[in-house]
Amino acid sequence: MASEITYRLSRRARDYFDLKTVLVTGGSSGIGKSICLALATAGASVTILARDPGKMERTVAELESRRQRAGQRFRSGAVDLRDFDATQRYIAELEHESPISCLINSAGVAVPGKIIDQPVTIIGDTIKTNLLGCIHTVKAVLPGFCSRNAGHIINLSSVAGFVGVFGYSAYCSSKFGLTGFSEVIRAELKRYNIRVSLVCPPETDTPMLAKERELQPVESRRISASAGMMSPEQVAAKTLEGAARGETYIFPNLMSRLSFAAKSYMPGMLNRYLDYLGNAG
Ligand SMILES: NC(=O)c1ccc[n+]([C@@H]2O[C@H](COP(=O)([O-])OP(=O)(O)OC[C@H]3O[C@@H](n4cnc5c(N)ncnc54)[C@H](OP(=O)(O)O)[C@@H]3O)[C@@H](O)[C@H]2O)c1
Numbered sequence: 001m002a003s004e005i006t007y008r009l010s011r012r013a014r015d016y017f018d019l020k021t022v023l024v025t026g027g028s029s030g031i032g033k034s035i036c037l038a039l040a041t042a043g044a045s046v047t048i049l050a051r052d053p054g055k056m057e058r059t060v061a062e063l064e065s066r067r068q069r070a071g072q073r074f075r076s077g078a079v080d081l082r083d084f085d086a087t088q089r090y091i092a093e094l095e096h097e098s099p100i101s102c103l104i105n106s107a108g109v110a111v112p113g114k115i116i117d118q119p120v121t122i123i124g125d126t127i128k129t130n131l132l133g134c135i136h137t138v139k140a141v142l143p144g145f146c147s148r149n150a151g152h153i154i155n156l157s158s159v160a161g162f163v164g165v166f167g168y169s170a171y172c173s174s175k176f177g178l179t180g181f182s183e184v185i186r187a188e189l190k191r192y193n194i195r196v197s198l199v200c201p202p203e204t205d206t207p208m209l210a211k212e213r214e215l216q217p218v219e220s221r222r223i224s225a226s227a228g229m230m231s232p233e234q235v236a237a238k239t240l241e242g243a244a245r246g247e248t249y250i251f252p253n254l255m256s257r258l259s260f261a262a263k264s265y266m267p268g269m270l271n272r273y274l275d276y277l278g279n280a281g
Pocket residue numbers: 025026027028029030031032049050051052053055079080081082105106107108109110129133156157158159200201202203204205206207208209232
């Protein structure tokens with residue numbers, strides 16, 4: 001059970017997140033949930049934002065068991081991030097109670113399928129959740145962040161945020177978009193002393209991946225497995241360590257880092273390798 005797992009964070013990461021007020025979208029499951037548990041251990045106050053209240057209540061109870069000090073607050077709010085007005089309203093209420101110091105966007109969906117088969121509604125929904133959902137929360141926290149000249153935005157992208165993976169046209173569109181969005185706001189928000197980090201995990205053993213497995217074309221499975229598999233606890237720890245070091249790109253394992261290098265320096269060779277992997281079997 002996640003609550004029995006120990007998060008070994010460095011002194012630097014614990015100091016960075018201690019006493020911070022962190023809003024984690026998608027904090028009720030998978031990577032987001034592990035991030036919340038690690039944050040609670042580091043002394044941060046955490047608010048989870050997702051849709052299912054039951055899952056969030058169970059996670060808040062787990063956060064309580066990791067409380068480090070009396071002043072920590074653990075809360076949750078049921079909001080669909082695709083709805084900008086609802087997201088903005090909820091975040092404005094939170095800001096009124098206690099200013100947010102860090103936003104971690106982990107909410108996301110992934111529904112694999114070949115473009116020829118996939119309904120356009122699924123593609124639209126994926127982009128609305130994974131890309132627009134992040135834009136919505138960023139827009140909502142910015143008035144507070146800019147007025148205080150402080151803040152950190154951490155967006156969960158993926159290796160599929162810079163490598164096009166067979167069977168993932170919807171997901172890659174949303175995550176490539178998130179990469180571009182994050183790079184632009186990094187430059188624009190620097191003058192407000194707001195940091196932006198982009199996390200690019202490989203396959204991670206979460207409920208999202210379990211659902212993907214049921215739909216993944218065989219080619220996709222061969223390709224995505226090549227970047228290695230991590231646990232959500234490992235990705236959470238790497239995320240918080242990288243953020244505390246002020247990294248813009250956070251690559252949780254060697255293969256995600258090597259994939260980025262291959263994409264940057266040898267895109268043609270990478271495509272040939274991916275075609276080979278997809279067709280091998
Ligand atoms: N797992 C992987 O292999 C992998 C690899 C690379 C990157 N990532 C990225 O890492 C992030 C976390 O993935 P995960 O595997 O941990 O997923 P997960 O276990 O399925 O969790 C997804 C979270 O997002 C929330 N969510 C989904 N749609 C939402 C919406 N419209 N509004 C509000 N909340 C919503 C879910 O809660 P509700 O359903 O209750 O709303 C849940 O808390 C995602 O951005 C994903 O793309 C995952």
